[in-house]
Amino acid sequence: MSEGKEKEDLKNVVTTGPPVAGLVSPSRDNLREPSDEFKNKHSYERCTHCGYCRHVCKVYNTSWSESDYAGGRNRIIKALDRGDIKFKKDDIIPPVFRCMLCGNCKVVCPVGVDTLSVFQNFRKEVVKRGAMPEKLKMMKSSIMENNNPFLEKHVDRFNWCDSCEEGAKAYERAKQRITAKEEETPYSVGYFMGCTSSYRNKELVSATSQVLDKLGVEFVLFPEEKCCGSVLFRTGLEEDANKLVKSNTEMIRKSGVKEVVFSCSGCFSTFNLEYSRIADYNLGFDLYHLTQYALKIVKEKNLKIRYTKRSKEDPLLITYHDPCHLGRYCGVYEEPRELIRMIEGVKLFEMKHNKDMAWCCGAGGGVKALYGDIAAEVGRDRITETRACMVRIREDRLKEALETPAEVLVSSCVFCKNNLFQVANEDNSPIKVMDISQLLLDCEFY
Ligand code: SF4
Numbered sequence: 088m089s090e091g092k093e094k095e096d097l098k099n100v101v102t103t104g105p106p107v108a109g110l111v112s113p114s115r116d117n118l119r120e121p122s123d124e125f126k127n128k129h130s131y132e133r134c135t136h137c138g139y140c141r142h143v144c145k146v147y148n149t150s151w152s153e154s155d156y157a158g159g160r161n162r163i164i165k166a167l168d169r170g171d172i173k174f175k176k177d178d179i180i181p182p183v184f185r186c187m188l189c190g191n192c193k194v195v196c197p198v199g200v201d202t203l204s205v206f207q208n209f210r211k212e213v214v215k216r217g218a219m220p221e222k223l224k225m226m227k228s229s230i231m232e233n234n235n236p237f238l239e240k241h242v243d244r245f246n247w248c249d250s251c252e253e254g255a256k257a258y259e260r261a262k263q264r265i266t267a268k269e270e271e272t273p274y275s276v277g278y279f280m281g282c283t284s285s286y287r288n289k290e291l292v293s294a295t296s297q298v299l300d301k302l303g304v305e306f307v308l309f310p311e312e313k314c315c316g317s318v319l320f321r322t323g324l325e326e327d328a329n330k331l332v333k334s335n336t337e338m339i340r341k342s343g344v345k346e347v348v349f350s351c352s353g354c355f356s357t358f359n360l361e362y363s364r365i366a367d368y369n370l371g372f373d374l375y376h377l378t379q380y381a382l383k384i385v386k387e388k389n390l391k392i393r394y395t396k397r398s399k400e401d402p403l404l405i406t407y408h409d410p411c412h413l414g415r416y417c418g419v420y421e422e423p424r425e426l427i428r429m430i431e432g433v434k435l436f437e438m439k440h441n442k443d444m445a446w447c448c449g450a451g452g453g454v455k456a457l458y459g460d461i462a463a464e465v466g467r468d469r470i471t472e473t474r475a476c477m478v479r480i481r482e483d484r485l486k487e488a489l490e491t492p493a494e495v496l497v498s499s500c501v502f503c504k505n506n507l508f509q510v511a512n513e514d515n516s517p518i519k520v521m522d523i524s525q526l527l528l529d530c531e532f533y
């Protein structure tokens with residue numbers, strides 16, 4: 088681009104695209120096949136700005152800002168690369184961080200732009216060049232100093248055990264194991280709690296511990312557990328996150344456990360993707376989300392599950408929200424559904440946007456912390472969708488059709504639960520929001 092055309096304002100870089108954007112598929116003939124290095128690191132070069140991803144981006148659907156969806160962000164990255172715009176710290180922060188990293192754009196992109204890795208790399212570059220939201224700086228220093236992003240003391244991480252017998256026992260077992268002799272058999276199952284659940288949502292760590300106990304699993308906690316580093320990975324601070332990866336990985340290996348259970352989908356995906364990659368796919372222990380682990384135990388022990396608060400004749404009508412980190416990041420769609428379908432007294436319905444096309448809860452990618460209004464709007468849409476979760480149930484002999492909305496929205500990630508719960512509460516929505524551990528807590532396994 089000639090000198091005179093140099094644009095300084097990001098808004099000038101992002102256009103609304105052609106009027107039919109998103110309705111026609113771009114032609115592959117027009118694509119320059121990038122080198123392998125470009126494919127991995129710079130796949131934004133392939134973006135044709137077709138606008139497909141604009142239709143699925145919940146941030147764009149809230150802000151209507153062209154710099155908020157993947158195609159628009161790619162245009163900014165290209166313009167920066169080519170020197171068409173200047174790098175201005177304050178201007179660059181919103182287009183970089185107003186993204187939930189939900190990955191829905193990646194699913195629909197017809198030319199295969201790996202938006203997730205592009206945007207995480209972009210964040211890394213931008214942070215390196217000194218553009219970092221203030222809140223993120225505080226979270227980073229708290230993680231490095233206190234091993235959690237909430238400015239809480241590390242010793243308080245296990246306070247919830249005071250009111251949860253099963254958690255306290257698991258903590259004690261772990262402590263005993265640390266001082267045990269080499270030849271003593273270690274416990275084989277560990278529960279990695281995560282910061283948000285242990286400090287902010289004690290009801291979830293408590294529910295998970297009780298569910299594992301009900302399933303007859305003798306598990307241990309990790310007294311030296313630190314933040315998994317998800318926030319750091321997601322916000323371009325991979326180098327800082329690596330220290331946590333090293334410490335948590337060594338801690339688990341040293342404990343001798345062979346199976347690690349997670350109730351937080353964010354921690355689970357960070358271990359599955361980043362920890363595994365860094366360990367050359369040889370962590371030395373297996374990773375399970377609670378939904379997968381509970382299903383495995385139920386099958387191994389040939390158990391049945393019954394929801395104690397309702398009956399087969401009058402089931403609790405629920406719909407399942409796929410957390411981005413469990414679904415699109417790790418491909419875990421079926422196990423939670425299989426588990427829920429096994430519960431007598433519960434009936435599962437699907438929302439229109441489910442599995443790899445599920446809408447984000449709004450809290451991902453740091454958006455809840457940095458742009459709370461966007462997180463609330465996106466969460467509101469998801470809650471509204473549960474009311475449209477209409478199904479046709481063949482009722483009596485006349486086969487009358489009855490349309491029934493879900494009563495409860497179940498998720499399997501503490502971030503989804505928090506954001507959706509908050510919105511439902513603020514709006515006095517009739518839909519109840521709960522985590523799957525809380526649903527399982529009210530179940531009998533027999
Ligand atoms: S990221 Fe993919 S879907 Fe989005 S505008 Fe670019 S080419 Fe189209």
Ligand code: SF4
Pocket residue numbers: 140143144145146147155156157185186187188189190191192193202
């Ligand atoms: S990752 Fe999600 S929020 Fe970010 S641009 Fe893609 S669809 Fe939008």
